[in-house]
Amino acid sequence: MRLLSTTVCLLLMVCALGCRKAAEHTGAAQGQYHAVATVGMVRDLVENIAGEKAFVQSLMGAGVDPHLYKPTRDDVARLIRAKIVFYNGLYLEGKMIDVLEKIGAKKPVHAVAANLQEQYLLYPDGMSAHPDPHVWMDVSAWIKAAREVEQALIAFDPTNAQLYRTNAAAYIGQLEQLDSYGKRVMATIPEESRILISSHDAFNYFGRAYNIEVMGVQGLSTESEAGLRRINELVRMIVERKVKAVFVESSVPRKSIEALIAGVRARGGELEIGGELFTDAMGEEGTYEGTYIGMMDHNLTTVARALGGEAPVRGMQGRLGHERE
Ligand SMILES: [Zn+2]
Structure with a gap:
């Protein structure tokens, strides 16, 4: 952990000198800001609501286990370059918390599961300290996460608030269809x-x-x-x-x-x-x-x-x- 913190600090210093140059290589098109998400599910959510305004990268790809994932040097560099960062939260990204907290002192860093009510969360056997993080597996919870992303983007970029509201409403409409499809087919078992x-x-x-x-x-x-x-x-x-x-x-x-x-x-x-x-x-x-x-x-x-x-x-x-x- 200490080594990781040192790496973050070093990169923060190096970045202060060289980030302007690095920003040219994020893949963002003209006029887009660079957003980073930890897992793919969160990236997809941010992409749907930010639309063409953001270039969104995720740190973990297909088949990667977020519970065990440790950020690489490239990941830390991406987090430093990003203008806004999203993660699931509820300790899903257990080995990234330290880095995310440090980055959060410098720029907006949002846990999309942050606004789920305490009474919604589940604490399975022997897990009294941390709630179960797998909330995206219930589409209705992911609709709440979509609201969280919408609010975060409006606060970050108020000029485009109307676009984020429109995108969120459209995407939430699709999620509602998915949720009712799920309830319908699962009921036939x-x-x-x-x-x-x-x-x-x-x-x-x-x-x-x-x-x-x-x-x-x-x-x-x-x-x-x-x-x-x-x-x-x-x-x-x-x-x-x-x-x-x-x-x-x-x-x-x-x-x-x-x-x-x-x-x-x-x-x-x-x-x-x-x-x-x-x-x-x-x-x-x-x-x-x-x-x-x-x-x-x-x-x-x-x-x-x-x-x-x-x-x-x-x-x-x-x-x-x-x-x-
Ligand atoms: Zn898991």
Whole structure:
């Protein structure tokens, strides 16, 4: 941590001398300001509301795990160059907090989950200090995050307030459609199959929003290794309740889910992988799944179908599963 702080300080000093030059290389077009987001979901949100006014970069790409992510020197340089910074908050970016706080002394740095009410937040077992950070998995919470970004951009750039309001209203309209699609298709899963098992505890808000029981093999952060006892517990439950499918996640190694499948088969049960879900990172850039709406459409559609519910194979708007668009 100390080393990191020194790096930040050094870069801040170097930047005071050379940033004017560096700003020319951010990729921002004429008249655009440079915004930085930590994860892709936050970048997508900011892009949708800032529109053409901002050039938005994210530090973590597809398949990257934000719980374990440590900022690189390039990341710190990007944060220093940025005019405004957005992150999820609720300790999702656990190893970046120090850097974000330092940067926050110099420029606007916003946690998009900041305005969620205390009574909305979940504190799963043994996590009394930190609420569960995976709020984007409930689209209605992401609508509140969109409001947060709208307010932050209006405060940062009041001249374009009307544009940010218009963009936010349009995007929130799309999110509302996504939320009601999710509720509709998830409701078609038969009562006895309403259980979602995945690699880590990313689905607590998802489960509450879309009415399905959730269990993760690992804890809330991917940092904790799944214990043998936890695996055995789950194997017993899966066999007893005849759970048909479990899910892997794009940003978490499959090891623990494979252990689960092996355990169930050893007891003579059958269990398959119901699909790969996007939890802490979106799909590949340039694909529909590489957007927040595409990622959640994929998750809702995949879970509903794998657990015996009804959902169109290509999702809410027929765009799932295509290669680059
Ligand atoms: Zn996570």
